[in-house]
Amino acid sequence: MAIASPSPKQVAQQIRRDLYYNAFATLERMQIDASPINYELMCEIISGNNPELREKFARLGKDITEEDLDVLARIYLPHHFGKSIHDESADRIQSELTTLKASLQSGQTSLSSYTSMLGQATGSFSSIDPTDMKKIQSQLQAIRQATEIQQSKSTEILESVSTQMSAFAAIASDLDEFERMKFTHIATKLANRRGFNKKLADLYGGERYPDGASLILCNLLVLEPFERKELLKVKEAILQRLGPLVSQTVQATDCAAWLDRPQVGIIVSTSAEAEIRRIAEQVRNSCLRVFNSQRQGMPVVAARFGCSTTYEADTAFDLVNNAEKALEIATETADDKVVFFANSEAGGARKDWMLYRR
Missing domain, CATH: 1.10.287 (Helix Hairpins)
Structure with a gap:
């Protein structure tokens, strides 16, 4: 007797059920009130859709108060308020x-x-x-x-x-x-992950294919020493200075976002490598300006950049995934230059979507 394989819809429903069960089980294990806000917050944390939220929740340690959760909810679940x-x-x-x-x-x-x-x-x-x-x-x-x-x-x-x-x-x-x-990162005043995702949705949601656009991801290794809980206020002060400088690197129609990991995501309406390198260099210089103004003993500024254009990405997921792969190469090889994603299946050549323009 043949056993029917579950449909994609059934698989998705099972994944959702598992997520809901894990969220309630985690709340009970951590003795957190299973209010609608706390429940949705836990779903976001467990699903991995928001690594920034997950990281901040992990920093709270074992003694988590309702005040701690309220702060996170007001930042990441503003619709509840x-x-x-x-x-x-x-x-x-x-x-x-x-x-x-x-x-x-x-x-x-x-x-x-x-x-x-x-x-x-x-x-x-x-x-x-x-x-x-x-x-x-x-x-x-x-x-x-x-x-x-x-x-x-x-x-x-x-x-x-x-x-x-x-x-x-x-x-x-x-x-x-x-x-x-709702779409703004509190410390930097750049777009948050929600705003970043909205920009990606707008980019790929139009009638025309989004040709000639690029995603630049930046990993600021200089911030790693400030990830410790006792230095979070210092990091916040740094971000308040860095955010306005980063926003100056892009046009009003483009998008600069603070994502935490990687820290900066910039969506620009160009695929010209020279222009992308110029933007990356401005971000690097902005970081230098912020840290050079701090007291002595600051770590050496290091920034890694990965980029993908819409020529290599059919979907928003592909665009982010490709840029992350390029960033990973830049980080592993300690390359100060922008690493551009190359589609190996296409021999490293960019796909030409000119035929599909309206």
């Missing part, structure tokens, strides 16, 4: 709308009173003796005072509306900033 910020924004908007509504209603009441007063004054003028200048002046004075009051009220309403508009703009800015920070 999106509801609270949107709820807070909704409350702020409701409060501003209530104030605006009260201001407009007050203005409407004031305008109605002013309109009624003008109507009464019109009737009064019809009955006043044209020769009674004293009564005419009295009515004009009353109209002038009412007009001044209405002008003051109108100015007050305009100021209130302007204040509310500024408040709405501030709320929108806060929401935009929250969305942006």
Whole structure:
């Protein structure tokens, strides 16, 4: 009797079930509350999809607190905290709308009173003796005072509306900033792994084949001595200086990301080797500038670069995998130059996708 092999869908379902079981088992073994946030955090750690998260979790040691987990969750699972910020924004908007509504209603009441007063004054003028200048002046004075009051009220309403508009703009800015920070590495202000993956998805998600683009991976060996727990604050200070310098090496349409291992990933819209070498050299020089400004006894700056272009990669996975292979060669051979991935099956030649351009 033939035994049917499981389908790819069944295999994927079994992998997911194993991941879920391992996540719950790990939480129980480590005596961590199996809340939805902690559960998803553990799934991310076990799956290996986020090596940066896995590494930071490992640094926590044995005595892990809820505060430690909350810090990691806010960085790597920001969507869990999106509801609270949107709820807070909704409350702020409701409060501003209530104030605006009260201001407009007050203005409407004031305008109605002013309109009624003008109507009464019109009737009064019809009955006043044209020769009674004293009564005419009295009515004009009353109209002038009412007009001044209405002008003051109108100015007050305009100021209130302007204040509310500024408040709405501030709320929108806060929401935009929250969305942006989902894809931003906290220390360097470069794209994080989530932002990096989004850029890769955008690169390969269009209708046209992504020809002429490249991925440069950089491994900064100089940071290895700072991986110890007691030096993490020093490393964070270094990253805060390094991030802006790295971001200056790419165009606004390109992407520079901090990935931790390898540390830097740069997606650029060029496959010209000379340009790629220039970008790599700028990253190296940025690292030199940061460490040369530190106290004596700093380690020697060393950076290794691996690169793959979209000519050698049909998918985003292939692009990252090829660049990692090139980086591995650069690291093992201690090559300071950029190592470019070469497809051995194609004799090291780049594939030409010109025929498939639209």
